[in-house]
Every structure is written in structure tokens, then in C-alpha cells.
Amino acid sequence: MKKFIIFLPVLALLVSCNLLDGGTISSTDVGGDSNLDMNVVGTKVTTNVTVGNTSYPASATVTSNVNGVITLDVKATLPKNNTLTNLIPANLKDASGNLVTTTKYKNTSEGILDYTNKDGKPFVIVNYNSSVGDKYTLTKADGTTITRTVTAKTTVDDYPVMGGMMLIKTMTTEQDSRIPGINRIVYVTNHKYALVAIIFYMNDGTSTKISLL
Numbered sequence: 001m002k003k004f005i006i007f008l009p010v011l012a013l014l015v016s017c018n019l020l021d022g023g024t025i026s027s028t029d030v031g032g033d034s035n036l037d038m039n040v041v042g043t044k045v046t047t048n049v050t051v052g053n054t055s056y057p058a059s060a061t062v063t064s065n066v067n068g069v070i071t072l073d074v075k076a077t078l079p080k081n082n083t084l085t086n087l088i089p090a091n092l093k094d095a096s097g098n099l100v101t102t103t104k105y106k107n108t109s110e111g112i113l114d115y116t117n118k119d120g121k122p123f124v125i126v127n128y129n130s131s132v133g134d135k136y137t138l139t140k141a142d143g144t145t146i147t148r149t150v151t152a153k154t155t156v157d158d159y160p161v162m163g164g165m166m167l168i169k170t171m172t173t174e175q176d177s178r179i180p181g182i183n184r185i186v187y188v189t190n191h192k193y194a195l196v197a198i199i200f201y202m203n204d205g206t207s208t209k210i211s212l213l
Helices: 008-014 083-087
Strands: 044-051 054-066 069-076 099-107 111-114 123-127 135-139 145-153 159-161 166-168 171-176 182-190 194-202 207-211
Touching: 083 194, 123 135, 123 145, 123 171, 123 182
Parallel strands: none
Antiparallel strands: 044 054, 044 207, 054 069, 069 099, 099 111, 111 123, 135 145, 145 171, 159 166, 171 182, 182 194, 194 207
């Protein structure tokens, strides 16, 4: 089963429209076909959060699909005393300190967007038609701006997934962080498998990688 956007809620727990340069690709919407197998209500996927050499189980279930906007119920075992874990509010954890939450996003054949900013506005993670250097920009209600920049787009199958059993082409989008403790956030995506990985780079020099494929 294809893996998809399970850990967008991590951003929703932490983060307190415009056009790309050239005016051709929106920062707040993606077109394309949303009639994808991974978007079907009832679909459940499992994945893991990897910190160092240790993996922690996680899962998400699609509970609704309204015009391509998907709602997910998310559960994840979180590493203890991890920098990223410690930033997640207590009201979004269960009695054992693990993640239990709901989030939504739009996933289509053209790209991915989320609603995890504080204002709940749609914000593009990737449009597969973008080029390296293209930017997606969102201005929040408080006047601050979040920018996501396409930093890489491969033309050959060179990114290992499924434990190295397969190589795929990828696009990389980097987000500047307004979250205390987090330096930057990197998204790795693929036009067929959607979100492949999220990497959080912390101010203390550590990082946490969420592998979704």
C-alpha cells in the first residue's frame, strides 16, 4: 500500500495567498486528480519515526474526503526526551505521552498542500510542476511569512526507499522555521507516492527523520 502524509500533524502541533515567482503556480492550491487510492475513506497506513537507529510505530486512517481534502486520525509512539517530542503540546498526547490527533491535507496527482499553520490556511508543500528555486509563500494573520523553497528535483531514480529495495525520483522542498527550537524543515516528495519523508533539523544540531515509504 502506498504511504502518504501521516506526519503533517506534527507541524500542526508546533506552528503558531500568494503566487510563485512568475505567477504560474499557486502557493495555496493544487489542481490535478484527487481520486487516488491513498485518499479513499477507511484507508489505514502504518509507518515509523526514526531517531538515530531507533524506529517508533505510527499509523493514520482516512476518515473523510471532501472534494479532495482528506482528514486523518493519527497515532504515533513518540521517542522520550527527544527535542521534537518535547515541543508537542501535552493536550495532543495520550496518557503515555504518545501522539493522538487529527489533521487534514489535500493530496492530488499535481501536488500536496496542508492546513497546519496557525491560521489553518491551505499552503502548498509541493507542486510537481515546480522547478528548483520556485517558492511557495504564506502570510499569516500576524503578518509573518512562511516560505517553502524547492531545493532539488531529480531526473533519475536515485532516492532509496523500502529499505533500499527501490529507487525513485524525488523533489525536495525546504521550509524556513518560525518554530522555537527548529532550524528548518525538509520535505521529500514523489509524484506517485506523495510525501516520502520529513526531516526536522533542530537548533541543537540534532535531527529527526520521518520516513513514509
